[in-house]
Amino acid sequence: MKKIILVALMFGTLISYANENINTEDAKKTVKVEFNNVKKGQTLTIKNSNGLTVYNNEIQNSGDYSKTFDFSALENGIYSAELNKDFEIVIKQFNVENGLVTFLNNKDEKIFKPIIRTEGELLLISKINFNNEPLKVSLYYNDEAVLTETLSGDKILKRVYKLSQKETGVYKVVISSDERTYSKEFKI
Template sequence: MKNVLTNTKKGILMVAILATVMGFANEVSIKNFKKDLKATALTIEDVKEGNLLSIKDDHGITLYKEMIKQSGIYTKGFDLTELPDGSYFFELDKEIEIKTIPFTVKSNKVTFNKEKETTIYKPFVREENGLIYISQLALDLEPLKISVHALYYDSSSEIVYKETIKGIQNIERVFKLETGSYKIVFNFNNKELTKYINN
């Protein structure tokens, strides 16, 4: 009976996540203006205050960065034709996901490739009743490295747990940590995310 309830909960969670993913499918629209106007209008639905929008080149170097100041619909014009020929992408860093929108510039012409847009889900951490819950949706079975560091008053730290999780789509871990301060470092998809815990 316990297994049935656990599997039912997991099934409901996966349906909810898939519904959320499908909801994001049409949230970004891009318009290139012709003739005298060189601007590209970027419109993103359902942004939240504090989301980070960046333009990066294909080496990951940040060329532009903006913190979203208002929740709702974000619209802004960019003159991307001034960029040198090459590959670039918009990156929208949200609470639980990072969305990339790739484009190329060639001879002052900007081309977006909708088929190569990606969404990466970030690890999610929550505390409840003295337990630390970690979850991540890894659609492409990408590995997740977790390291938990105990932080001490003299500014030193010690790794108390380390793990690399591979080949799992719905990653879930639960930790019970002794009272204190901790830093949890996640490495995934060539990105690093740090969360601090005080319990």
């Protein structure tokens, strides 16, 4: 009797273990992409490893976002699902191999965007820089470069530029960091 109970327990454990492996299988053909606390107007972009956009959609409703994708037709490679928010970009990376998708890590990557503000003749730039990436700032006046500077070394990068009140017209600031470019035009 003890042998039968022991064999039944071992068999039950074996079936339970097998079912657990099937249910937690990482590679799937369809994938649900989820983000919490999205706002209407934010965008979801899916890019390949070369930065080519394969999907782009503007979020229509605020709250939690969930969409199921069939990535089985994508070429083999690493892709990223990027939620472009007001001040940050949240990135989930995944691998497509033979039509099956596997997420590469459980933790979302975050890239903080630079903040560009103007107050009169002042140009204020700041960026949270936890990943220690340099911030290249280029300032143009009437399409002519007037300043190029690279900021680095701090967890919060910030700079205030005082522009000439005599040089009124159209300015453009272009900021590059984290392999991305941001720009803003303004007048003084």
